[in-house]
Amino acid sequence: MLDLITQQAQKKLWEKFNNSLTSEVAEEFLQTLLTLMQIVFVVNHDYRKNLKNFQGKYQFCSQDGEVTIAAVFHNNRMDVMEKKIDNPNITITFRDGKTLLNFIIAPRQDILGSMLRHDVVTEGNLNYLYKFGFMAKQLQLMMPQLPR
Amino acid sequence: MITLDDIRLKNFKLENLPRLKELRSLSFARKPEICIERARYITRYLRDKDDTNDSPEVRQARKVNYFLEHKRPVFHDRNLLAGTTTSKALGAPLFPEFFALTLWPELDTVSTRAKNPQKLTADEAKELNLEIFPYWMDNNVLELTRKRINDEKNPKAAESLRLFESLVFFIAAKAGCISHAVPTYAPMLEHGLTGLISMAAEREAAALAHASDDGNRHADFYRAVQISLEGIIKYAEHLAEEAAMMASVADDPQVKQEFLDMAKVCRRVPAGPATTFREAVNAIWICQVGIHAENINMAMSPGRLDQLLYPYYKRDVEEGRLDIGQAIELIGCLWLKIADNVTMVPEASEEMFGGAGTVPAITLGGVDADGEDAVNDLTYIMLRVTELLCIRDPNVNARYDYEKNSKEYCRRVSEVILNTKAVPAFFNDRANITALKGQGESLEHARDYAVIGCVELASSGRDYPASSSIMLNLAAPLEMALFQGKRPITGEEQIGPKTPDPATLKSFEEFWEVFKTQLDWLLEKAIALNEEMGRVHQHMMPSPLLSAFFEGPMDKGRDLIQGGSLYNSSGATHIAFADVVDSLNAIEQTVFVDKKYSFSKLLQMVKNDFAGAEGEKIRLYLKNRTPKYGTENPIARKNACNVVGHLFELYQAHTNYRGGRYRPAYWTMTNHAGLGGITGALPHGRKSGELFASGITPVSGAAPELSACLNAVAELGGECVPGCWALNIKYSPEGDVGQMSERFAQTIEAYFRAGGQQVQFNIMTYQMLQDAKKHPEKYPELMVRVSGYSAYFKDLNELMKDELITRTMYDLTNGQAVPYPGDKGGE
Numbered sequence: 009m010l011d012l013i014t015q016q017a018q019k020k021l022w023e024k025f026n027n028s029l030t031s032e033v034a035e036e037f038l039q040t041l042l043t044l045m046q047i048v049f050v051v052n053h054d055y056r057k058n059l060k061n062f063q064g065k066y067q068f069c070s071q072d073g074e075v076t077i078a079a080v081f082h083n084n085r086m087d088v089m090e091k092k093i094d095n096p097n098i099t100i101t102f103r104d105g106k107t108l109l110n111f112i113i114a115p116r117q118d119i120l121g122s123m124l125r126h127d128v129v130t131e132g133n134l135n136y137l138y139k140f141g142f143m144a145k146q147l148q149l150m151m152p153q154l155p156r
Numbered sequence: 157m158i159t160l161d162d163i164r165l166k167n168f169k170l171e172n173l174p175r176l177k178e179l180r181s182l183s184f185a186r187k188p189e190i191c192i193e194r195a196r197y198i199t200r201y202l203r204d205k206d207d208t209n210d211s212p213e214v215r216q217a218r219k220v221n222y223f224l225e226h227k228r229p230v231f232h233d234r235n236l237l238a239g240t241t242t243s244k245a246l247g248a249p250l251f252p253e254f255f256a257l258t259l260w261p262e263l264d265t266v267s268t269r270a271k272n273p274q275k276l277t278a279d280e281a282k283e284l285n286l287e288i289f290p291y292w293m294d295n296n297v298l299e300l301t302r303k304r305i306n307d308e309k310n311p312k313a314a315e316s317l318r319l320f321e322s323l324v325f326f327i328a329a330k331a332g333c334i335s336h337a338v339p340t341y342a343p344m345l346e347h348g349l350t351g352l353i354s355m356a357a358e359r360e361a362a363a364l365a366h367a368s369d370d371g372n373r374h375a376d377f378y379r380a381v382q383i384s385l386e387g388i389i390k391y392a393e394h395l396a397e398e399a400a401m402m403a404s405v406a407d408d409p410q411v412k413q414e415f416l417d418m419a420k421v422c423r424r425v426p427a428g429p430a431t432t433f434r435e436a437v438n439a440i441w442i443c444q445v446g447i448h449a450e451n452i453n454m455a456m457s458p459g460r461l462d463q464l465l466y467p468y469y470k471r472d473v474e475e476g477r478l479d480i481g482q483a484i485e486l487i488g489c490l491w492l493k494i495a496d497n498v499t500m501v502p503e504a505s506e507e508m509f510g511g512a513g514t515v516p517a518i519t520l521g522g523v524d525a526d527g528e529d530a531v532n533d534l535t536y537i538m539l540r541v542t543e544l545l546c547i548r549d550p551n552v553n554a555r556y557d558y559e560k561n562s563k564e565y566c567r568r569v570s571e572v573i574l575n576t577k578a579v580p581a582f583f584n585d586r587a588n589i590t591a592l593k594g595q596g597e598s599l600e601h602a603r604d605y606a607v608i609g610c611v612e613l614a615s616s617g618r619d620y621p622a623s624s625s626i627m628l629n630l631a632a633p634l635e636m637a638l639f640q641g642k643r644p645i646t647g648e649e650q651i652g653p654k655t656p657d658p659a660t661l662k663s664f665e666e667f668w669e670v671f672k673t674q675l676d677w678l679l680e681k682a683i684a685l686n687e688e689m690g691r692v693h694q695h696m697m698p699s700p701l702l703s704a705f706f707e708g709p710m711d712k713g714r715d716l717i718q719g720g721s722l723y724n725s726s727g728a729t730h731i732a733f734a735d736v737v738d739s740l741n742a743i744e745q746t747v748f749v750d751k752k753y754s755f756s757k758l759l760q761m762v763k764n765d766f767a768g769a770e771g772e773k774i775r776l777y778l779k780n781r782t783p784k785y786g787t788e789n790p791i792a793r794k795n796a797c798n799v800v801g802h803l804f805e806l807y808q809a810h811t812n813y814r815g816g817r818y819r820p821a822y823w824t825m826t827n828h829a830g831l832g833g834i835t836g837a838l839p840h841g842r843k844s845g846e847l848f849a850s851g852i853t854p855v856s857g858a859a860p861e862l863s864a865c866l867n868a869v870a871e872l873g874g875e876c877v878p879g880c881w882a883l884n885i886k887y888s889p890e891g892d893v894g895q896m897s898e899r900f901a902q903t904i905e906a907y908f909r910a911g912g913q914q915v916q917f918n919i920m921t922y923q924m925l926q927d928a929k930k931h932p933e934k935y936p937e938l939m940v941r942v943s944g945y946s947a948y949f950k951d952l953n954e955l956m957k958d959e960l961i962t963r964t965m966y967d968l969t970n971g972q973a974v975p976y977p978g979d980k981g982g983e
Contacts, residue, residue: 057286112261124323124834126645131318133302134258135293141261142285149264 021047022151029109037105038068041113042079042088044147049086055150058143059084064136067096071103079140098132113144160480160533163568165540168484173544175234176488180545182233183246184937188498189275190259190266191242192284194449195250197223199288211373213380213698213715217387220450220701224387227449229398231418234411236434236489238395238418239442241453241497248274248500250284251452252292253697254332258502260289271506272951274498298331301685301692316685319678324645324834326682327627327827330689333452334697334717336624336727338459338517338606339705340617341440345464348428349385349443352704356381363713374713377720380700381710387701388446389427395442396422433478436468437486441493443705444516450701453497455609455624457517458550459616461490462535463524469534480537487534487541494518495549511951512825512942513549519606521565522555522585527603529560536568542579543572548939548946553607557585558905570900573917574893578939578946581611581916583880584908587873588613591913594875595817597723610823610944611851611880611914612727618707620716621819622690622812623727623879626682627827630799631732631835631848633674634739637667638759641674644836652677659756664744667755671740672802679728679803683810683818686726690813693717717814724816727879728807731824731831733799734785734849738840738858740795742782746839749791752777758839765837765844779841786854786865796872804876821879822852823944829955847959850943851882856962862971865964866903870910877913882944886918886965888974899968916941918960922977925949925961 025044028037048055059081066079078093079086102108107127122128130137170177201222206215231238232245242249250256259266263281266274276284293299305313320328344352360378363371396419403415418438424431425439440458447456472478494516501512520538524530542552554569555561569580585603592602592613601615608614612623633652635643641652655670698717703709709720746752753761753774766775783789785796800820807818832848840855849855852869859865862885869883890896907915918940928935932950940949940960949957965974 060286062290121834124645124830126322126647130321133294133299135260135289135296135299138257138260139289139293142263145261145264 037109038077041144046086048147065093065096066140067093067099069101071101096132097136098130101129103127112141113148158533160536163536168481168540170544173485175485179233179235179492183492183495183547186246187275188246188248189244190500191244191247191249192280193243194223195252195256195288197226199291203291211376212695213377213700216698217380217383217700220384221387224391224449227391229394231402235492236486237438237441237493238399238422239445241445241448246496248498249453250500253296254452257289257292259500262503269503297692300696301689304692305688313684313688316681319681320685325629325632325678328685328689329624329627330686330693333454334622334693335451335454335456336608337620338457338608338614338616339702341443341464341705344426344443345430345436345439349389349426350428353382353385377713377715381704384701385704388443392422392426392442433468433472434486436465437490441490447702450699453514455515457608459606460519462520462532462538463530466532466534483537484541487538488545491541491545491550495547506953511947513945515551515609515945516549517551517553517607517609520554521561523557523560523603525600525603531561531565539568539572543575546576546939548948551945552580553583554580555583555585558908566901566904567897570897571893574897574919577919578941581914582904583914584912587911587913590874591878595878611882612821613880619723620721621725621727625686625726626728627731628682628728629731629831630736633678634736636674637671664748667743676806679806687813719814724814725819726812727819727821729821729823731827732848733822733852734855735838735842737785737796737799738855739838741792742778742840744791745782762837762839775841782840784858786859786868788864793868800872800876819878822881824850825943826956829959833955847955850884853884856964857976859964860973862966866907866912867910870907870912873911873913880913883915884941884963885915886963887968888921888965889919896968922961922965929957
């Protein structure tokens with residue numbers, strides 16, 4: 009029964025993630041991505057290897073100030089919080105959800121274009137963003153075929 | 157002296173050179189694969205074996221030695237030379253010290269991406285993700301620079317870093333590499349690596365005899381040289397063992413013999429002195445592979461191979477060991493080996509760098525140390541190989557001294573350009589030797605210059621020029637001058653100093669001062685960051701192996717990165733030169749001379765991207781009625797000279813961390829397309845997003861007469877452009893190559909006599925390129941000159957393809973530009 013509930017919850021989350029890929033709302037895409045990441049870290053052994061010994065602090069902010077989310081990787085786990093954190097390894101400030109999506113996870117990513125157009129502004133160590141981008145892409149590749 | 161009966165060597169064709177024909181076909185059929193071998197071994201070494209108490213030079217040497225010891229000896233085909241840059245047939249090696257981690261987001265998709273995929277196996281991707289990349293997250297050049305700046309609490313350098321990371325002001329290229337060098341292999345060929353190791357050992361002992369800090373540092377350097385060169389010898393031994401093993405299992409007697417021959421060569425060289433042409437060629441190649449174990453594969457240029465190899469060629473021919481066909485085959489094998497690697501380009505960078513090779517430059521012809529004609533039989537053999545193979549790398553360049561080299565040589569080079577449609581590029585000995593002498597190089601050394609990468613100049617094996625240190629976007633200070641220190645792309649942020657509103661200025665001279673204020677400010681930022689990164693390189697990435705192939709380090713006991721070379725310059729190149737000059741011209745003529753439009757009106761139009769009917773009317777006026785660089789207009793000539801002169805003075809006033817001067821240059825790779833694509837409208841009638849002109853080339857369509865265009869560029873040459881330039885000229889092909897090469901050669905000579913330093917060509921029409929864009933399958937091997945280097949047209953990004961299509965095309969029969977037919981031309 010518990011398995012069934014977990015499966016249902018995951019299915020909902022994948023659907024939400026799939027929907028958010030076409031959404032304009034930054035918070036929805038980012039929150040869904042981070043929540044899904046947290047869950048898949050728990051349920052997927054291979055994916056969990058990405059956490060091993062990884063220390064990283066990410067700060068995501070929207071340019072309009074509406075979204076302030078931090079993701080902190082430490083002690084082989086991932087925490088997500090809606091606040092400003094001290095000394096992030098990288099801060100990613102994005103114009104809107106679409107630009108963030110394009111930056112991190114779009115099938116044809118446009119990282120350089122996003123930065124050149126200043127749709128996304130980063131401050132800090134981009135290597136952390138590259139790792140995050142990989143983990144996000146892995147999720148995208150894992151996404152089950154969902155009914156339309 | 158030329159002994160060839162036919163300098164064209166037209167009896168030697170791919171049809172009767174089956175090995176080269178097969179290898180060439182293979183080189184086009186191969187798909188690039190990412191090679192993680194170097195990243196794997198240097199990471200393992202640093203993680204498990206590195207002793208941080210060692211000097212930076214010794215740590216680097218041990219790291220490189222460890223990799224070379226473990227590097228797999230492989231033979232992918234029937235090339236006669238042993239050694240490969242990577243473990244793959246066409247490999248993109250990863251250098252995690254620089255930007256390899258940009259590959260991280262696409263580890264699972266790089267093999268299948270739409271544009272220029274690079275194959276990576278699932279196991280390799282896993283190893284990179286879990287084992288290799290995590291080690292480097294905080295340890296590459298860029299992050300160590302950031303840490304250094306933060307630790308020093310250096311706000312000025314922090315501002316420079318921020319500007320660099322915004323990508324739209326300048327590129328601090330040391331984050332990606334220094335490389336860009338021309339070593340000298342003559343001592344290696346004469347003494348063998350064991351000879352060089354013995355010399356280093358003697359000097360180490362002598363340095364240790366002086367018990368001082370300096371003595372110890374020098375001894376450390378000499379020890380590092382020995383350790384790194386021993387790595388190359390180990391690799392050559394492994395090649396010999398593998399070749400012998402391959403011979404033992406080969407059924408075909410010819411193949412068996414070829415492997416036995418390679419095993420024999422690798423047992424002799426590069427450890428011992430080269431005794432034959434073949435040994436010399438293979439020794440050079442194995443040392444090139446060794447250099448790439450230490451330094452990233454970007455513009456590591458073998459240099460004047462026709463001069464270096466000629467004594468070995470001559471002796472073998474005279475003694476009956478070698479004929480011309482065999483020499484062509486060996487040189488062809490070398491060209492194809494040099495092309496065995498590409499750079500790893502993440503999808504995110506395709507827009508800027510897509511299609512670029514690794515640009516190892518070969519330099520042919522010119523004069524010798526005494527100023528006499530240096531063209532020899534091998535020069536013509538190498539030209540013939542270049543003509544037959546017609547491949548992207550190596551980047552072949554022909555030096556020409558119009559007083560000393562023969563007209564036949566000039567015509568032959570012209571003919572090769574016409575037949576390949578793109579290579580080699582032409583370099584003017586008179587102007588370039590003057591430029592290098594202006595940098596304090598002795599006449600003898602300046603005469604021995606070779607081309608690095610795209611177009612940069614260096615005395616062979618004497619000048620460590622870091623020639624790609626800074627790439628400055630000149631449109632940035634122009635926009636900052638127009639908008640009081642702000643740029644449209646960065647919004648309301650005050651970037652540069654707040655200079656006066658241009659609408660309040662009374663003369664063009666006042667605006668010129670404002671422009672210089674912004675330019676000087678930005679240039680200082682770029683230099684400050686280059687200095688910081690240079691110091692990080694000194695600790696993290698010294699080059700004891702490369703130092704062994706330079707004059708200077710062995711005498712000074714100092715690595716190249718510590719100023720060990722005889723000459724120690726840093727290079728800075730500039731993007732949007734022609735567009736900025738034309739904008740200055742438009743402002744001067746329209747606002748201050750003719751008073752046709754006020755500055756505030758002009759600014760309003762630029763801000764609005766010339767929107768609306770009025771905007772379009774003004775734009776067309778600015779585009780068609782204002783002075784253009786590339787013509788004889790005196791305002792245009794004055795402004796071009798002033799920009800070049802001012803940049804020269806600015807850079808020369810700075811001394812770099814190695815004690816050398818900064819040298820300005822004008823080549824753009826593909827950055828003129830990428831940066832043009834994101835820059836707003838400019839005062840010369842350029843709309844937002846239109847591409848910048850390449851290198852030092854006038855804006856497309858702006859220079860209708862060929863001779864005026866060449867003269868306008870040529871008068872900028874000489875002392876003020878010591879880093880050289882890339883001038884791109886497109887000619888419409890003619891039916892009779894013989895007649896065209898005559899006119900072609902005459903035009904070159906006139907341009908060089910006027911002072912032009914360099915020129916490169918595309919011999920193709922607007923329509924042909926439009927067709928190639930539309931039907932890439934019809935042009936799988938079409939090679940084009942971009943801005944200093946060659947590329948396959950099909951591999952370029954869309955912006956670059958458009959830039960090449962719209963470049964002004966001249967008809968050499970009448971010297972006039974052929975009007976661009978518009979986008980419908982290819983239909």
